[in-house]
Amino acid sequence: MEIDGFRGRLITVDHADYDTARAVWNGAVDRRPRLIARCSGTADAAAAVRYARDHDLEIAVRGGGHNVAGTAVCDDGIVIDLSAMRAVSVDPADRTARVQGGALWGDVDRETQVHGLATTGGIVGHTGVAGLTLGGGIGFLMRTYGLAVDNLLAAEVVTAEGTVLRASADDHPELFWALRGGGGNFGVVTTFRFALHPIGPTVTAGPVFWAADYTTDVLRFYRDFAVEAPDGLGTVVRLGTVPPLPVIPEHLHWRPAIAIICCHAGAVEEGERAVRALRRFGTPLADLIAPTPYAAFQCGLDDTVPHGWHYYWKATDLAGLSDGAIAVIADHAYRAGSPRSYAAMFHLGGAVARVPSDATAYAGRDVAHNIVIDGVWLPDESGEHAADETTWARRFLHALQPHRAGSVYVNFLDSDDETGRIREAYGEHTYRRLAEIKAKYDPDNAFHHNRNVRPA
Ligand SMILES: Cc1cc2nc3c(=O)[nH]c(=O)nc-3n(C[C@H](O)[C@H](O)[C@H](O)COP(=O)(O)OP(=O)(O)OC[C@H]3O[C@@H](n4cnc5c(N)ncnc54)[C@H](O)[C@@H]3O)c2cc1C
Missing domain, CATH: 3.30.43.10 (Uridine Diphospho-n-acetylenolpyruvylglucosamine Reductase, domain 2)
Structure with a gap:
């Protein structure tokens, strides 16, 4: 053929x-x-x-x-x-990187860190740059430098007609707006051009773990800590069991625990000051925050979510970390049947919230925290475990109903999230604008294997 x-x-x-x-x-x-x-x-x-x-x-x-x-x-x-198109080329003089459409975040961090530079990417190194960026792109650096889309300068796009366009603030600006949050609806992006920023190469980063019994106390402390945290500090809360990573003492492996994973974008000493109160809170099971090479830190979670395991997600943006929301999270987080299942909560705000909400198609800028509930089981555990983990994730999301912000991060939606949730991800106004741009660039909806926006 x-x-x-x-x-x-x-x-x-x-x-x-x-x-x-x-x-x-x-x-x-x-x-x-x-x-x-x-x-x-x-x-x-x-x-x-x-x-x-x-x-x-x-x-x-x-x-x-x-x-x-x-x-x-x-x-x-x-x-x-595009999985064979993973080249990343960095121009350290103008602090930009050209990244091919099949690159992974590990590729980008590796090449940009050669020059002591980085841009906001995901928290797992084997996640793709393309899908993550086109949906918005949240990660540890976002509170300082904005979302991945806020650092996107231009994209080369193959349209539904099979022609090649450049989208940027000056070329096809409406398409460029839609690419920054609207997902894979508008064409095949073959190259991204990103702005880079000085990071590390050594940063203050790592997790602190507390026993699951202290989840309510830790989250109440974290609620205030997050409000006070400088923009330089990115944090993700992980609730589940302690993953069996070589850097974690073996006697803690698989113990139910809450972790706050930190990464500070500035100087090491500044980072140490930013996490001091967190490290002093209660009696941690383990405190692994240390000066760490940024590129290595960014791959630290890779082995906790390998390719080939079975996954089922439910997600929502949260209205806040009220006592009620914390009670639901503490009650549900550890009820999963599998020790591999977990929930993760990202702290947004900072630079993310300072970009006007209509500047890009990413719609959750006013939200401070979101949560993704990740049911995980092994391929040979299909049957019963699959049912247990999906039920757990659905019940957890259902219990969070009163505490939801009314929006959801589009990249966290799973296959059984109804089309209504795509509108929830964007909100009516942004969805309508996306649908109009879709009608111009892909009127036949050729690109619909995605979180689909139908042409207006
Ligand atoms: C373990 C894990 C960790 C994650 N962590 C984060 C995180 O920290 N931050 C975050 O924001 N998200 C995170 N995500 C979610 C992530 O953003 C989405 O899963 C995203 O879809 C991944 O992009 P991909 O290119 O790997 O996906 P793919 O599965 O390859 O693609 C997903 C969709 O994106 C579109 N697409 C992909 N490539 C292109 C292209 N070149 N041109 C046009 N459209 C394209 C297509 O519509 C495709 O269906 C994580 C996901 C996982 C599984």
Whole structure:
């Protein structure tokens, strides 16, 4: 089989690599595309889009393959697979990086840190740059430097027609607005250009763990700590069991615990001051905050969420950390059946909240905390565990109902989140604007294997 003008690899059902090539991060996703077009560059992506349109094929676009709903792969159609396009090139003089559409955040951190630079990316190194950025992009640096989309300067996009455009503040500004939060709805992004900032290379970073019994006290303390925290301090709360990582004392592995994971964007001493009160709170099980190379810290959680395990997520933005919300979180967080399941709460605010809400298509700028509830089980535990973990996640979200902000981070939605939740993610006004831009750039909704915005 051939695609006119395509020089990458075409992987069909009879190919030896077919099963590996169709697998995504979430092992519970099992879809069988007719064809995987592994692109070697922008020209391949354009040729693949044109081929798909000419042959009326379903299209899925794969960046890092990390989306929990498995939208990077479709049944029967074509996967436009950018996983071989992972180059990152840094210009230290103007502090920018050009990043190919299949790169992972570990690739970006590794190359930018050579120059002591970084930009806001995800908290797991094997997450894709593309999907994460197009949905908004939250991470440890966001309170200082904004979301991933706030650092996006330009994007090269293959449109639904198979033509190549540049989107930036000056070129196709409406498309550029939509790409910054509107997900994969508007085309295949083959290159991102990001602004970079001086970080580290050594930063004050790491987790502090407390026994699960102290969750209510820790969260009440954290509520005030987060309000007072300087913008330089990014924190994520993780509730579950202590992951069995080599850096954590073995006797603590799998113990139910709450962790506050910190990363300070400034000088090490400044970071130490910012986390002092946190480290002194109560009696931690372990305090692993230390001067740490930023790039290594960013990969520290990678082994806790490997490829191929089965995952099911529920998420919401929170109206605040009231006593009521904290009570629900403390009550539900440790009821999962599997010791691998956990919940994670990101602290937003700072630079995220200072960008006007209509400047980009990311819609949760006024929210201080969100939560993602991650049911996890092993492939050979399917049946009963799958049911237990999905029930746990759904009940947890349901119990949070009175404490929800009314919005949700689009990149945390799972496959059974109804289309109504996509509107919840954007809010009516932003959704309508996205739908109008979609009608201009993809009127036939060729790109719909995503958190779909229908053309107006
Ligand atoms: C373990 C884990 C940790 C995470 N941590 C964070 C975090 O810290 N911060 C955060 O913001 N999010 C986080 N996420 C969520 C993450 O943002 C989404 O899963 C995102 O979809 C991942 O992007 P990807 O490129 O790997 O996804 P893929 O599954 O490859 O793609 C998802 C969708 O994005 C679109 N897409 C992908 N590539 C392209 C492209 N090149 N051009 C156009 N559209 C494209 C397509 O619509 C595709 O269906 C995390 C996810 C996981 C699994």
